[in-house]
Amino acid sequence: MIHQKLIDSLSGQFSQLLAGRPDLPGQQELQSQVRSMLQGTFAKLDLVTRDEFEAQQAVLMRTRDKLEQLEQRLAALEPSVENPAPAATDNDTQL
Missing domain, CATH: 1.20.5 (Single alpha-helices involved in coiled-coils or other helix-helix interfaces)
Structure with missing residues (x-):
């Protein structure tokens, strides 16, 4: 599905960005929230x-x-x- 591929790609890029900063607290929660936000945003689009x-x-x-x-x-x-x-x-x- 096109939505899932795009979400996975953006989520992966975001994870790489955060991987450079291991000292940030709550990375897993932040990644989860960003993923949920992306899924909600793309669900609203007519792709x-x-x-x-x-x-x-x-x-x-x-x-x-x-x-x-x-x-x-x-x-x-x-x-x-x-x-x-x-x-x-x-x-x-x-x-």
Whole structure:
């Protein structure tokens, strides 16, 4: 899970920072509190994995391609709707 990897990485960096200062009291408690704070913060964020992002990106690209195709079809059909061919009437056929 993306949240856990990031939390573990940040927690590890914080642990390395504190490892240089063994004389600080309550390091374990501080590390625990920082880890809990990070987990709470990332739980509030709306993060997605790279795979989920790429899947949605592919869907978007297919949708965009389909939209472009439909726009081209519409552009081709518009002139025939705006200038319809005159319909033959009974009077025209009798002349």
